[in-house]
Amino acid sequence: MIDSAMTETDIQLMFCGSAGDGTIAVGDIFKRAMAEAGFKVLAFDIYPPEIRGFGKCISRVRVTSRQAYSLKHQSDILVSLNDSYAIPHVSEVRDFGGVLYDQAPISAMAEGEHISGHLQPGQLPYGVSMREVSDQTTGGSKAKNIVALGFLAGLYDMQREPFHQIIRDKFKHKDPIISESNLLAFDTAYDEGVSTFRLDFIELGTPERQDIGSKVQMMTGNAAVVRGCLDAGLETFFGYPITPATSIMEDLATDLPMRGGRLLQTEDEISAIAATIGAGYAGARAATATSGPGLALMVEMLGLGVMAEVPSVIFCSQRGGPSTGMPTKTEQSDLHLAVFGGAGDAQRIVLAPTNVEGAYKCAGKAFEMAERYQTPVIVLLDLYLSNRYETVILPRQNPFEADSSKKRSHQERGVPYHRFSFTDDNVSPRTVPGEEGGIHTVTGLEHNELGRPNDQPDMHLKMSEKRHNKLLGALDHPGITIQKRFGDEGKVDVGILGWGSTFGEILEAMLVAQDEGISCSAMKVVMLSPLPLQPVQEFFSDCREILIPELNYEGQFANLVGSAISKPFTRLNRVPGVPMRVADILDEIRRLAAQVKSAA
Amino acid sequence: MTEHYVIIGNGVAGNEAACHLRQRDPESRITIITAGRLLFYSRYELPRLFHEDCDWRDFLVNPVEYYVENRINVRRNSFVTHVDAQRKSINLAHKESISYSQLLVASGGATNLPAELSDFAPLLNRFNLYTAACQVRDILPKKGKVVMLGGDVLGLDLARNLINEGYQVILVATEQTFWPHRVDPDERKLLLGALTDMGVEVIENAKIETIQEGAPGMSARHILFDDGCEIFADVVMPFFGLLPAADFMMGSGVDFERGLLVGTNLRTTDPSIWAAGDVCQIWSPEENQYRFYYGWQNVKKMGEIAARNMTGDDIHWETATDHKMYIDENRQIVSPYWEHD
Numbered sequence: 001m002i003d004s005a006m007t008e009t010d011i012q013l014m015f016c017g018s019a020g021d022g023t024i025a026v027g028d029i030f031k032r033a034m035a036e037a038g039f040k041v042l043a044f045d046i047y048p049p050e051i052r053g054f055g056k057c058i059s060r061v062r063v064t065s066r067q068a069y070s071l072k073h074q075s076d077i078l079v080s081l082n083d084s085y086a087i088p089h090v091s092e093v094r095d096f097g098g099v100l101y102d103q104a105p106i107s108a109m110a111e112g113e114h115i116s117g118h119l120q121p122g123q124l125p126y127g128v129s130m131r132e133v134s135d136q137t138t139g140g141s142k143a144k145n146i147v148a149l150g151f152l153a154g155l156y157d158m159q160r161e162p163f164h165q166i167i168r169d170k171f172k173h174k175d176p177i178i179s180e181s182n183l184l185a186f187d188t189a190y191d192e193g194v195s196t197f198r199l200d201f202i203e204l205g206t207p208e209r210q211d212i213g214s215k216v217q218m219m220t221g222n223a224a225v226v227r228g229c230l231d232a233g234l235e236t237f238f239g240y241p242i243t244p245a246t247s248i249m250e251d252l253a254t255d256l257p258m259r260g261g262r263l264l265q266t267e268d269e270i271s272a273i274a275a276t277i278g279a280g281y282a283g284a285r286a287a288t289a290t291s292g293p294g295l296a297l298m299v300e301m302l303g304l305g306v307m308a309e310v311p312s313v314i315f316c317s318q319r320g321g322p323s324t325g326m327p328t329k330t331e332q333s334d335l336h337l338a339v340f341g342g343a344g345d346a347q348r349i350v351l352a353p354t355n356v357e358g359a360y361k362c363a364g365k366a367f368e369m370a371e372r373y374q375t376p377v378i379v380l381l382d383l384y385l386s387n388r389y390e391t392v393i394l395p396r397q398n399p400f401e402a403d404s405s406k407k408r409s410h411q412e413r414g415v416p417y418h419r420f421s422f423t424d425d426n427v428s429p430r431t432v433p434g435e436e437g438g439i440h441t442v443t444g445l446e447h448n449e450l451g452r453p454n455d456q457p458d459m460h461l462k463m464s465e466k467r468h469n470k471l472l473g474a475l476d477h478p479g480i481t482i483q484k485r486f487g488d489e490g491k492v493d494v495g496i497l498g499w500g501s502t503f504g505e506i507l508e509a510m511l512v513a514q515d516e517g518i519s520c521s522a523m524k525v526v527m528l529s530p531l532p533l534q535p536v537q538e539f540f541s542d543c544r545e546i547l548i549p550e551l552n553y554e555g556q557f558a559n560l561v562g563s564a565i566s567k568p569f570t571r572l573n574r575v576p577g578v579p580m581r582v583a584d585i586l587d588e589i590r591r592l593a594a595q596v597k598s599a600a
Numbered sequence: 601m602t603e604h605y606v607i608i609g610n611g612v613a614g615n616e617a618a619c620h621l622r623q624r625d626p627e628s629r630i631t632i633i634t635a636g637r638l639l640f641y642s643r644y645e646l647p648r649l650f651h652e653d654c655d656w657r658d659f660l661v662n663p664v665e666y667y668v669e670n671r672i673n674v675r676r677n678s679f680v681t682h683v684d685a686q687r688k689s690i691n692l693a694h695k696e697s698i699s700y701s702q703l704l705v706a707s708g709g710a711t712n713l714p715a716e717l718s719d720f721a722p723l724l725n726r727f728n729l730y731t732a733a734c735q736v737r738d739i740l741p742k743k744g745k746v747v748m749l750g751g752d753v754l755g756l757d758l759a760r761n762l763i764n765e766g767y768q769v770i771l772v773a774t775e776q777t778f779w780p781h782r783v784d785p786d787e788r789k790l791l792l793g794a795l796t797d798m799g800v801e802v803i804e805n806a807k808i809e810t811i812q813e814g815a816p817g818m819s820a821r822h823i824l825f826d827d828g829c830e831i832f833a834d835v836v837m838p839f840f841g842l843l844p845a846a847d848f849m850m851g852s853g854v855d856f857e858r859g860l861l862v863g864t865n866l867r868t869t870d871p872s873i874w875a876a877g878d879v880c881q882i883w884s885p886e887e888n889q890y891r892f893y894y895g896w897q898n899v900k901k902m903g904e905i906a907a908r909n910m911t912g913d914d915i916h917w918e919t920a921t922d923h924k925m926y927i928d929e930n931r932q933i934v935s936p937y938w939e940h941d
Contacts, residue, residue, distance in 0.1 A: 105694060
């Protein structure tokens with residue numbers, strides 16, 4: 001990288017093209033090269049529901065020397081691989097940012113069809129011979145994306161080698177001539193980039209030193225879930241493919257058997273949850289992964305898991321709904337379903353990580369909790385978190401317990417076994433089938449301590465209390481952040497309460513607001529059920545105004561919090577199918593801060 | 601129907617015209633097409649690069665917001681390949697065609713390089729664009745040596761700035777020295793003397809045999825003259841005046857001599873095409889010939905006249921008096937062409 005050790009790096013690129021242009025692929029190469037160079041990367045791809053040949057693809061990559069929490073609202077560079085799709089996004093490039101495009105497309109075009117006519121006055125054009133270089137080096141126009149990447153790398157004086165390595169790796173299963181011709185395309189464009197006078201003021205500095213004793217990796221939220229599952233000792237996985245959760249099963253299909261585990265693609269989501277609960281009952285660490293429509297099918301069996309107190313882990317990556325909804329768009333609208341879905345008082349644990357590293361931790365801790373509290377645990381992701389890339393620092397030591405079950409004590413082994421015995425912590429010792437002296441009855445019916453059906457009012461009350469109160473222990477579960485406050489301490493003018501992937505945007509907005517002199521704090525809530533009521537109440541007490549931004553129409557988290565806390569707050573709800581804009585949150589913070597000032 | 605005024609060229613004439621067109625026809629579309637990548641900047645200010653920490657934003661004549669507020673679309677990095685006067689359309693190198701109601705050609709002049717020096721072009725540094733100026737700044741060592749070939753007014757402006765900053769300047773004088781001023785032999789002798797007094801080393805009557813890259817560790821350029829003399833320099837720059845940059849008008853049907861031929865109203869032989877600035881030759885009734893006029897003020901006036909006539913006026917270019925180069929009381933040469941807004 002260029003020698004500017006003191007420069008803080010914070011650039012965001014946006015690759016835009018149609019399906020089949022290699023837009024996501026080139027974004028992937030770029031972010032991997034940046035991560036390889038030691039930068040922090042946060043990236044998110046948007047693609048159409050169609051498989052190939054139609055629709056817009058966008059890959060946004062933010063490269064920073066220090067940790068970033070969300071994508072920026074405006075990109076520094078736009079790379080157009082298809083002008084008709086990229087033109088609407090020109091306005092997302094900041095002043096004095098650059099726009100790269102094919103300066104010699106193959107066919108004649110009418111006025112307005114070329115992106116160069118849409119640049120705003122402050123933006124800088126970089127015409128690149130994408131098609132020509134691709135033709136010359138590979139004999140076709142398919143490598144336009146690699147040409148654009150090579151030009152970009154040359155323009156900003158990036159080292160070639162990480163790109164070479166990743167391109168070789170990408171084509172390693174194909175004819176070597178494809179790899180070589182793509183490298184030639186990259187290098188030819190790289191030289192063109194080097195010789196192009198750079199007019200913008202974008203600098204790549206030096207990455208921050210990484211934490212010693214940790215492993216730095218770039219991965220998506222779903223990949224982090226997979227990693228968390230494997231580190232936590234997942235033994236069986238049952239699933240049915242659904243966007244945006246499918247890649248969890250895809251990756252596990254490769255990795256889980258290598259660790260001695262089993263994976264089965266079931267005929268539907270109902271079978272998947274049923275098999276997961278069955279495996280959990282048998283004592284295996286078991287999980288499934290789905291999205292909102294799949295979770296809707298699973299809630300009946302979830303009730304069985306709650307009633308029978310069987311551990312299971314369900315990963316739900318939310319997308320736009322209801323029904324089939326918007327499969328490739330992000331949303332946070334399954335909170336009600338995850339927390340309340342199902343018949344009866346079916347309390348369960350719901351975790352919602354806010355970033356990729358959190359996805360890893362929540363995934364692993366979900367197994368501990370499911371075992372410890374003998375209940376289904378839902379880990380609520382969303383498309384934005386599932387698909388976005390971040391460089392994360394994973395601990396070198398496996399942070400998860402291999403077995404968290406509460407087992408019979410030595411003394412208890414000598415007495416008749418009561419599977420659902422009432423205990424101080426409301427968690428009963430658990431046995432697995434085949435364990436000597438552990439025979440018991442399990443049913444979806446309300447039951448007594450032996451597990452035998454019993455619908456007497458007193459028993460139903462006591463068992464309901466048991467199932468409810470045992471989960472409160474999860475609020476103190478070790479090694480996981482249940483909630484956390486950021487920003488100014490003590491009394492503040494504006495507090496922002498958030499959950500899930502939107503919390504990154506909340507943090508970015510809060511940091512800007514602080515820079516503007518606004519007294520503010522943000523709190524993320526990772527455990528949505530049971531809700532950490534006391535810290536949330538304290539946060540409410542500390543903040544003169546409270547803002548709750550979330551990507552759903554109803555304000556589902558606000559409803560959840562509002563049902564427990566009477567203090568008024570402000571909702572900020574958006575359903576654009578894409579991550580919330582930092583600017584929208586910031587505007588609300590400013591408005592509320594002004595409101596506090598004027599009231600004072 | 602909304603008029604679409606297209607202006608080829610992003611210099612003084614084009615931007616002055618755009619400004620007047622917007623004032624006189626608020627509803628119209630205005631598009632400026634330029635091969636450059638930057639908005640309109642002052643090339644006269646480029647020598648500041650040698651004594652200030654500045655970049656292209658500091659040279660912008662209008663702020664970015666000006667173009668938004670005035671709805672002037674500046675299409676940069678766009679190369680015009682052909683003008684079809686019959687269809688009233690322009691073809692761009694990236695295969696896009698743009699139609700116009702009225703067209704103003706204000707594409708200015710390109711650096712003139714005599715044919716005998718064309719072989720050495722890769723070894724010569726220009727100063728006509730911001731990017732070229734930055735390259736000179738970047739490769740020229742502190743107190744380094746610059747050889748100027750020719751020495752038109754743009755070159756001499758740079759020369760005096762370089763001298764003031766401690767650089768060495770050698771001028772290889774030719775008949776284009778002082779261009780576009782018309783200088784008689786007596787004046788020329790006085791002016792060259794003044795240049796010497798200013799610190800410029802002047803070489804006259806020298807014919808360049810070859811220009812080569814310097815040996816490693818030595819000065820970057822090596823100039824050999826036909827009399828056997830030689831000069832080592834860090835940068836060699838040609839300043840031989842400008843040639844109209846309007847090759848794309850070939851085949852358009854518009855009359856073209858050395859530049860686009862226009863009447864005193866700046867209209868070409870096509871009723872929808874106008875020209876202004878260094879690209880056009882204006883009919884001079886007094887001299888009974890077409891001729892060029894240079895300098896910021898002249899070119900700016902042309903832009904205004906063209907715009908007004910494009911929007912219905914009938915104003916005519918009045919023959920300007922030729923500006924004289926002179927020597928001031930401090931023995932400094934001064935060209936009125938250096939004056940700008």
